[in-house]
Amino acid sequence: MKERTLSIIKPDAVEKNKIGAILSKFEDAGLRVVAAKRLHLTSEQAGAFYAVHKERPFYGSLCEFMTSGPVLVSVLEGENAIARNRELMGATDPAKAADGTIRKLYATNIERNAVHGSDAPETARVEIGFFFNGLELPPME
Ligand code: ADP
Ligand code: MG
DSSP: OEEEEEEEEOHHHHHTTOHHHHHHHHHHTTOEEEEEEEEOOOHHHHHHHTGGGTTSTTHHHHHHHHTSSOEEEEEEEEETHHHHHHHHHOOSSGGGSOTTSHHHHHOOSSSSOSEEEOOSHHHHHHHHHHHOOGGGSOOOO
16 A cells, blocks of 8 residues: 655754755655755754653653754655555664664664654654645655
């Protein structure tokens, strides 16, 4: 099934100048980048995006990290885009991520882990709407 998912290249990977390398991973796996922008999140925006984690002990530190530099937010489209992106990303903890995955290659640690990807159709819909308005999203092909 053709899907869309939200990807964020996090401040650690942007700082390492890996935007192109990471987008190439998506394209090489058959996903299309149908919308993209580079942003520097405010703490309000980071806090709202990660509100689902607000009771977790790492929430404050995660929000601080996510505002520490620019990010690249994009919408990926393709067959099973949500699961495919999660496979390309690898495990949350790069020490546990499979060889060749984005987190294995480019993450620093479990918090500074290079990329975000939506985990289900409903979160993808909400997360895409968080960053992109209708005019910025082409109709599904
Ligand atoms: P994922 O990004 O793989 O879906 P989660 O949704 O569980 O992982 O967590 C969201 C983000 O919070 C992670 O990508 C990571 O940046 C951070 N995080 C998760 N677990 C920890 C942890 N134990 N310590 C510090 N940061 C964490
Ligand atoms: Mg998650």
